[in-house]
Amino acid sequence: MTTLPPFIFATCQSGVENVLKREAARQYPFLRPAFSRRGFVTFKFADATQPLEGFRFEAVFARAWGFTLGRVEVGDQAEAARQVWKLIGEIPVRMVHVWPRDSAPPGRSDPDTPWPDEVEQIRSLISAAAPESVNLVAPDTTPRRGLRGQWVLDCIIVDPDEWWVGIHRLEGPETFYPGGRFPLCLPEHAVSRAYLKMEEALRWSQFPVPPNARWAELGSAPGGASQALLDRGYEVLGVDPAEMHPAVLKHPKFTHLRRRTTQAPRRAFRKIRWLAADINAAPNYTLDAVESLVTYPQINIRGMILTLKLPEWTLADRIPEYLERIRSWGYNVVRARHLWYNKQEICVAALMRPFKRKPVVVRQKARRKRPT
DSSP: OOOSSSSEEOOOOOOHHHHHHHHHHHHOOOOEEEEEEETEEEEEOOOOOOOOTTTHHHHHHHHHHHHHHEEESSSHHHHHHHHHHHHHOOOEEEEEEEEEEOSSSTOOOOOOOOOOHHHHHHHHHHHSOOOOOOOOOOOOOOGGGGGGTTTEEEEEETTTTTEEEEEEESSEEEGGGGGGGGOOOOOOOOSSSSHHHHHHHHHHHHHOOOOOOOEEEEEEEETHHHHHTTTOOEEEEESSSSOOOOOHHHHHHHEOSOOOGGOOOOOGTTTEEEEEEEESOHHHHHHHHHHHHHHHHTOOOEEEEEEEEEESSSGGGGHHHHHHHHHHHTTEEEEEEOTHHHHHHHHEEEEOOOOOOOOOOOOOOOOOOOOO
16 A cells, blocks of 8 residues: 655646635645645645545645645756656556646636647656656546556646656546646637537536437527537537527527526426536526526436636635535535636536436316216
């Protein structure tokens, strides 16, 4: 069994470090904030507490996390790569991840911008410096089940002359990619960047959505997220009083219900099993709209992908309350994540497993009595 160090790191969107620290304080009172920079935070296990093998840092605002082994001061990069392996020691890593911290001012970070070429050069140097006994595999674009549970070497470029080294296990789909960043690119036909947000949410959630599934999207205009669903072959009912992009409207599997959710006829959702919502309003407004649908007697929603806007970062402290409200509707798998393509908002994935449809209530008409 690998002896785990008493420090962990987490990388996050630039500007949300304090939000992440508050979240960690609520969930893990035995963790104490240590070294941090914009987009990079470390914590120490306090009071001689040692992390157990199964410890998980389940924080909404951590894009990636792992156990910290230390830092390397970089002069000559080839020598720094050798120092990385001295920190790794006998830990049996199978993959090398290298990525820079998000250091851009809040709101100016662009998740579409490729990482500098130097990032791949550093990964190649570290891989080449690996001891002969280490059996590395290249980072893959498809998570492989055979690698789940294996250790990954993490190298976070905090500054050009400062690398932080750690390890994490391959578990969820995001853990297979450096920094938890899925390899996505906005298609030319996409009408908005919401396409990337929906595609990232689908890959992260790993919902068991069958082919030709029926989705409803609340707050669908202009249609980027709907396009991501349509490109996967799903049928989409877009609910929004605003106009949809013509390219979306002409898709044979798209239907536009040009109304607010509160005004939409409930019969339109009877065949819908999957729901997405990205309403430009405070979280409770979105949850009220969703609740009015999923609790309706004749509507059976199996899974949801919800975007909850956070007009003020202080609302992040209420995320546990929002998730508990969603669980109260019968969804027993509820997770939240601050996606790479989220800004001041979070993504919530909720699934009912096993799926239980509501019993059909048949109302019989009262029989008229014949006159005697």
